[in-house]
Amino acid sequence: xxxxxxxxxxxxxxxxxxxxxxxxxxxxxxxxxxxxxxxxxxxxxxxxxxxxxxxxxxxxxxxxxxxxxxxxxxxxxxxxxxxxxxxxxxxxxxxxxxxxxxxxxxxxxxxxxxxxxxxxxxxxxxxxxxxxxxxxxxxxxxxxxxxxxxxxxxxxxxxxxxxxxxxxxxxxxxxxxxxxxxxxxxxxxxxxxxxxxxxxxxxxxxxxxxxxxxxxxxxxxxxxxxxxxxxxxxxxxxxxxxxxxxxxxxxxxxxxxxxxxxxxxxxxxxxxxxxxxxxxxxxxxxxxxxxxxxxxxxxxxxxxxxxxxxxxxxxxxxxxxxxxxxxxxxxxxxxxxxxx
Amino acid sequence: xxxxxxxxxxxxxxxxxxxxxxxxxxxxxxxxxxxxxxxxxxxxxxxxxxxxxxxxxxxxxxxxxxxxxxxxxxxxxxxxxxxxxxxxxxxxxxxxxxxxxxxxxxxxxxxxxxxxxxxxxxxxxxxxxxxxxxxxxxxxxxxxxxxxxxxxxxxxxxxxxxxxxxxxxxxxxxxxxxxxxxxxxxxxxxxxxxxxxxxxxxxxxxxxxxxxxxxxxxxxxxxxxxxxxxxxxxxxxxxxxxxxxxxxxxxxxxxxxxxxxxxxxxxxxxxxxxxxxxxxxxxxxxxxxxxxxxxxxxxxxxxxxxxxxxxxxxxxxxxxxxxxxxxxxx
Ligand SMILES: Nc1ncnc2c1ncn2[C@@H]1O[C@H](COP(=O)(O)OP(=O)(O)OP(=O)(O)O)[C@@H](O)[C@H]1O
Ligand code: SF4
Ligand SMILES: [Mg+2]
Numbered sequence: 001x002x003x004x005x006x007x008x009x010x011x012x013x014x015x016x017x018x019x020x021x022x023x024x025x026x027x028x029x030x031x032x033x034x035x036x037x038x039x040x041x042x043x044x045x046x047x048x049x050x051x052x053x054x055x056x057x058x059x060x061x062x063x064x065x066x067x068x069x070x071x072x073x074x075x076x077x078x079x080x081x082x083x084x085x086x087x088x089x090x091x092x093x094x095x096x097x098x099x100x101x102x103x104x105x106x107x108x109x110x111x112x113x114x115x116x117x118x119x120x121x122x123x124x125x126x127x128x129x130x131x132x133x134x135x136x137x138x139x140x141x142x143x144x145x146x147x148x149x150x151x152x153x154x155x156x157x158x159x160x161x162x163x164x165x166x167x168x169x170x171x172x173x174x175x176x177x178x179x180x181x182x183x184x185x186x187x188x189x190x191x192x193x194x195x196x197x198x199x200x201x202x203x204x205x206x207x208x209x210x211x212x213x214x215x216x217x218x219x220x221x222x223x224x225x226x227x228x229x230x231x232x233x234x235x236x237x238x239x240x241x242x243x244x245x246x247x248x249x250x251x252x253x254x255x256x257x258x259x260x261x262x263x264x265x266x267x268x269x270x271x272x273x274x275x276x277x278x279x280x281x282x283x284x285x286x287x288x289x290x291x292x293x294x295x296x297x298x299x300x301x302x303x304x305x306x307x308x309x310x311x312x313x314x315x316x317x318x319x320x321x322x323x324x325x326x327x328x329x330x331x332x333x334x335x336x337x338x339x340x
Numbered sequence: 341x342x343x344x345x346x347x348x349x350x351x352x353x354x355x356x357x358x359x360x361x362x363x364x365x366x367x368x369x370x371x372x373x374x375x376x377x378x379x380x381x382x383x384x385x386x387x388x389x390x391x392x393x394x395x396x397x398x399x400x401x402x403x404x405x406x407x408x409x410x411x412x413x414x415x416x417x418x419x420x421x422x423x424x425x426x427x428x429x430x431x432x433x434x435x436x437x438x439x440x441x442x443x444x445x446x447x448x449x450x451x452x453x454x455x456x457x458x459x460x461x462x463x464x465x466x467x468x469x470x471x472x473x474x475x476x477x478x479x480x481x482x483x484x485x486x487x488x489x490x491x492x493x494x495x496x497x498x499x500x501x502x503x504x505x506x507x508x509x510x511x512x513x514x515x516x517x518x519x520x521x522x523x524x525x526x527x528x529x530x531x532x533x534x535x536x537x538x539x540x541x542x543x544x545x546x547x548x549x550x551x552x553x554x555x556x557x558x559x560x561x562x563x564x565x566x567x568x569x570x571x572x573x574x575x576x577x578x579x580x581x582x583x584x585x586x587x588x589x590x591x592x593x594x595x596x597x598x599x600x601x602x603x604x605x606x607x608x609x610x611x612x613x614x615x616x617x618x619x620x621x622x623x624x625x626x627x628x629x630x631x632x633x634x635x636x637x638x639x640x641x642x643x644x645x646x647x648x649x650x651x652x653x654x655x656x657x658x659x660x661x662x663x664x665x666x667x668x669x670x
Contacts, residue, residue, distance in 0.1 A: 061565055095567030102565070107558035111657060112580050121576075122566045157656040173566060 008079060009036035010213050011060065011181055015073035016083075018055050018064065018237075027284045029068070030055050031237045034311070037181065042207065042214045044228030044245065046221065046260065048281045051234040053217045057183045059083065060215065061100050062090040077181070096126040099174035099212075101184040101203075105167035105191070109158040115142075115169050116154035119176055126177035141172040145202060164195035171203060175210060182207065185217045196220075200227055221260065225249050233257045236281055236292040243317025253314035254321045255297050291322070301329025348648050352641040357408070359637035363630035364407045368400070370626060373420070416631040421623045426631045430613055434635075435515045436506060437605070437612030441597045443528050444536035448594065452540040456547025457582070461574055463552060471544070478541035483600065487534040487607035494530060502527050504609035535604040539593045546589055550582040557581075584655055591647030595640045 018030035030052040037043045045053050058064045060075055062082065075083040077097060082090065094100070102108050110118060119138035123129060129137065135154070142150035145168040158166055167187065174182050187203065188196035204227050207214050216228060224231050224245060231249075232242040233256065241254040252258045279296040288294055291304040303322050314324035322329040367373070373394065374387050391397060395406060410416065416426035459468040478486075495503035507527035510520040518524035554560060555578055563573050602614035609615070613632060620628035652658055 063561065063564055091564075091567050091569070093567070094565055100562070100565035102558060102562055104558060108562040110559045110563065110577050110581070112584070112655065113577070114656075121568065121572060125566070125568055125572070159657050170562070173562075177567070 010039045010041075010078060011037040011215075012076040013056070013060070013073070014076070016056065016059060016070065016075065017072035018052070018059055018068055019071040020068050022067075024285075028071075029237050029284055030059070032073070032310070033234075033237070033239050034073075035232050035239060035242055037213050037215060039180065040208070040211045040213055041230065042204070042216055042228045044224035044231040045215060045217045045234060046219065046224055046231060047234035047240075049219075050281060050283075052237040053234055054185050056234075057100075057185050057215060057217055060181075061094055061098055061183055062087075063094075063100075092126075095122055095179065096177045097179050097181070099177075099179035099182040101167075101170055101174050101182060101187045103186040103189050105163055105170050108170050109166060109173075111158055114155050114157050115161070118169075119154070119173060122173055123176050138172075138176070141176050142169070144206065145169070145172045145175075147172075163191055164199060167191060167199050168202065171199075171206065175206060175212065178210065179212060181213045181215065183215045183217075186219065187216075188223070189219065196223075203227075221249075233260065236287055237284070238292060238320060239311060240293065240321075241314075241317055241319040242311065247316040251315060251317075253317050253324060254293075254319040255299050255323070256293050257319070291320075293321075299323055299329060303327070303329050344652070345649070348645055352645055355641055356634075356637055359634055360408050360411060361404065363411075363633045364404050366633070367407065367626050367630040368396075368403060370624075373626065411631070411634055416634075417627045419620070419625055419628050421620065421625045421628070426627045429616065429628060430631050430635060431514065432516075433611060433613040433616045435517060436610060437598060437601050437614060439518050440528065440531055440535060440604070440610060440612060441594075441601055443532035444539070444597050444601075445594045447532050447536040448540045448543055448597075449590070452543035453547055453586075455540075456544040457551055457574075457579060459544065460548040460551025460555070460582070461578075463548075472548075475541040475544055478537050479545075483534060483538060483603045484607050486537055487530070487604060490530045490534055491607075501530050503530070506611060531604050531608045531610055534607065535597060535601055538600075539597060542593060543586070543590055547582060547586055550585055551578060554578045554581045580654070584651070587647055587650050587654065591643050591650075595643035598639045599636050 013036070014034050016030055016033040017028065020027040020029055033052070033056055035043065045056070047053055055064065055068065058068075059070055062085070064070065070083050073083075074081055077093065082093060085093070109115065113121075116135065116138055119141065120131065120134045123134040123137055124131070127134070127137075139150045139154055142154060147153050147165060147168055153161075158169070161169065171187075174184075182203075184203065188199050191199060200223050203214070203216075206212070216223070218224060228245045230243060231245045233240045233248065233254065235256050241248060241252065241257045243253075248257060249261055252261050282288065282292065282295070288305075289308075290306045291297065291300070291309055294300045294304045297304065301322065307322070309320045309322050309325070311318040311320050312324050314321065373396065374391050378387060378390065395403060398406075414427040414431075416430075418424065419426050419429055422429070455471055459471050462468050491503045494501045502523070505527060506518055507523035507525075508521040509516045509518055509524055511517075512520075518528050560573060560578060563577050568577075601610075601612060602617060604610065605612045605614035606618055613635065616628060617632045619625070620632070
């Protein structure tokens, strides 16, 4: 698996906070999330529905839907801060430096434009190519993503492709201007189980060939185990554990991750919700004080009920859990920094 | 494609035949054509002779067949009021109505669609809210009131535009046009606005809601994620998808402009078929009314046919259903 070849991370997310102002006060949907992605690296992101995975991904591509907004922290791409760029500046980065793949290939493509037109317009938006050069590149890309008869298929409309073929077109669109990072938000969830593995394999191969890093959001632990270099486990808007995929899968340190890894389905078998652990993730309005996982945790101690753990070194990974603090989960340490 | 057009033409003919039946029933069973044509002092025998001559004693299906066959040749008999051939009466009036409806349609489309797009793209902007509010007024005010208000302001008070009639016209072949003189063009402005205002607000609100809908779709979000410019997204991807459903409604609305012209023509003393229709109602001039009915039916059917073809041109999903279909293997 490709590893970091450079000291400078490609993407740095630092203390990211995403808020939704509502009538009943502000909802904190993503709270103090930090992680890096190295050039060419695949970072898997897992977590129950509502954990904040998509919001984090949308914030990175600068497409948080209002009223959601980045309320704190920063996002850097190749050292350059991108979370506070004006719309037009960020637009030039989208597609060119950061590509995106969404869940449903049936709705990601404009039904009234041929796939060739959608490819060519994306290429020409970001690269100084003539129409015929752009078209040649588009055909090349369609061939690369495994669409047979690309010269002819380029003039076809989305409805003339099957779901799997459409997701291949979407991948071609995400890659067509040569981005360094792709944010793929559940790229296979909407697809037939039989073709999920193909699409993941394609994505993995292309990104390795192009040296593109991937933030791969998925519910499928099998996909993570097969594809990712590192994995971040999110819970209630925070990162519960992050580390090399082998370590997180085999030697999870956070009780939540342990529960998740209890039974890893084989590749392609989908777990719609990761519910091997009793109970459910709290709603944003009902996150308990202390560790957000404490209502479901069998290891919890006094401290877990009052003090919120941040990521700390835990073996070969980093986990947000007091079990890995020298103080342990024992006596409550009543500090003013207790989160409400 | 060809099969589709043929099917549409067949359907259109059926619709026209139905309209023809209504027109015929009107013609045959409302009032007595003979009574309408003769004077008080005509004798019974003379009336019967006339009845026989007009074919009114034939069985109804035969009469209907004659009626349709004549109508197809533009022959609707003589007007009860002026004793002129109805076909010629109508034909004289058609250019005035068509030119008025055309101008109203241009006004509706070229003002209504951009306004809808604007308010759909910037729904929260104060000017969008203002347009929305004004459009509510436009929808709730009756046409004749709008016409009278416009006359009051622009004709009576400001003297900018004429308050009635077509102004100076030019004859091109049998077609009498407003488009070639300044006074003719000026005369068109107020009636066209009056006729179009209601449809304009409808179209604007329709485009706006469609636009809002389209802007929420995944493919627009994905277009943004591809870094396309706002212009490409708003006026390419979004507008094109907005227009697909709008075309149908717009087509029907524009067809009804011709029908709604009745009120406007009356307010502005516009010498079109609508005005002719009102006059013929007052005189129970059944042949003219029947011909008018058929004419409006014909326009509606034609507009619908054009709309269907446009739909075909815009939406590739329809095109491939008709023929080439999906490519093998997928
Ligand atoms: N417009 C909104 N208003 C209020 N809360 C929102 C809004 N959009 C998202 N949220 C909240 O943000 C949280 C995170 O949402 P997000 O879509 O990132 O979850 P996710 O991890 O991607 O889940 P899934 O696996 O279901 O895609 C959810 O709890 C959701 O309730
Ligand atoms: S901090 Fe405490 S409650 Fe939270 S996961 Fe660790 S042990 Fe469980
Ligand atoms: Mg999601």
